[in-house]
Amino acid sequence: MNGMSRIVKTIASIIFPFITIYGLYVIAHGHLTPGGGFQGGAVVASGCAMILVAYGSVWTMGKIKEKNLSLFESLGAICFILLAFLGLGFGAVFFNNFLVGSDFLFGTIPATGSGLADINTGGVLPLMNFAVGLKVIVGLFVIVLVMAYASSVKEGKQ
Amino acid sequence: MSKRNIAAIVFFSIVAVFFIFSSLLMHPFGSPDQTDMDDDIINNAQGETGANNAVTSVVFDYRGFDTLGEATILFTAVAGVILVFRRLKK
Numbered sequence: 001m002n003g004m005s006r007i008v009k010t011i012a013s014i015i016f017p018f019i020t021i022y023g024l025y026v027i028a029h030g031h032l033t034p035g036g037g038f039q040g041g042a043v044v045a046s047g048c049a050m051i052l053v054a055y056g057s058v059w060t061m062g063k064i065k066e067k068n069l070s071l072f073e074s075l076g077a078i079c080f081i082l083l084a085f086l087g088l089g090f091g092a093v094f095f096n097n098f099l100v101g102s103d104f105l106f107g108t109i110p111a112t113g114s115g116l117a118d119i120n121t122g123g124v125l126p127l128m129n130f131a132v133g134l135k136v137i138v139g140l141f142v143i144v145l146v147m148a149y150a151s152s153v154k155e156g157k158q
Numbered sequence: 159m160s161k162r163n164i165a166a167i168v169f170f171s172i173v174a175v176f177f178i179f180s181s182l183l184m185h186p187f188g189s190p191d192q193t194d195m196d197d198d199i200i201n202n203a204q205g206e207t208g209a210n211n212a213v214t215s216v217v218f219d220y221r222g223f224d225t226l227g228e229a230t231i232l233f234t235a236v237a238g239v240i241l242v243f244r245r246l247k248k
Binding site: 030031032033034036038070073076077080081084094095097100101106107108109110111112113115117121122123124125128129132135136139142143146147149150 | 201204205206207208209210211213214215217218219222223225226228229230232233235236239240243244
């Protein structure tokens with residue numbers, strides 16, 4: 001599929017940073033506000049899909065190496081499972097939240113009840129949100145990109 | 159009216175009666191029978207996991223295995239899509 005008109009391309013490249021920043025905000029504040037890794041990753045991946053629709057799959061495939069995408073997705077999955085096994089190593093059980101209550105990263109425990117949010121809380125939950133977010137961004141974008149590219153190549157042959 | 163239509167009307171009215179009765183028997187919104195687990199999570203989630211968002215603390219801490227399964231499903235879906243469409247690129 002070729003790209004769309006110049007108006008669509010311009011508007012898509014103007015909107016794309018805002019969509020990306022909003023999705024990254026949802027991922028980074030997953031332990032404070034509604035949302036999390038899956039939801040924010042879906043937001044960023046839909047922004048990338050908008051660029052794909054506006055500019056065409058051949059142009060996008062020329063800009064991005066598919067090997068890097070599969071590398072990033074595997075990196076997200078490995079980070080997630082590694083955090084779970086670190087809970088087994090430092091704590092007691094699989095998926096133990098070993099960072100909460102410590103003086104290290106994200107260790108503060110908030111007061112029970114409603115109050116102001118502190119981003120330095122949550123233990124391993126923000127790190128798991130980052131891992132799942134990376135995985136969902138790249139995974140959903142790879143699905144859309146590979147399908148669009150395969151259909152465009154098939155159209156070109158006929 | 160054919161026999162098929164009559165049978166369909168009888169079947170759907172039976173199903174509709176079941177749905178209406180079961181909807182009348184439902185609990186009012188926000189008052190379930192067993193509240194032990196909800197109260198435990200609402201009272202202890204912020205102190206135990208340190209996250210203000212109780213839903214995230216359930217998804218990533220109390221029910222971490224469920225999220226691991228979801229991530230595995232996504233990984234398998236991506237692998238399957240690439241496996242199917244890779245042949246078409248050449």
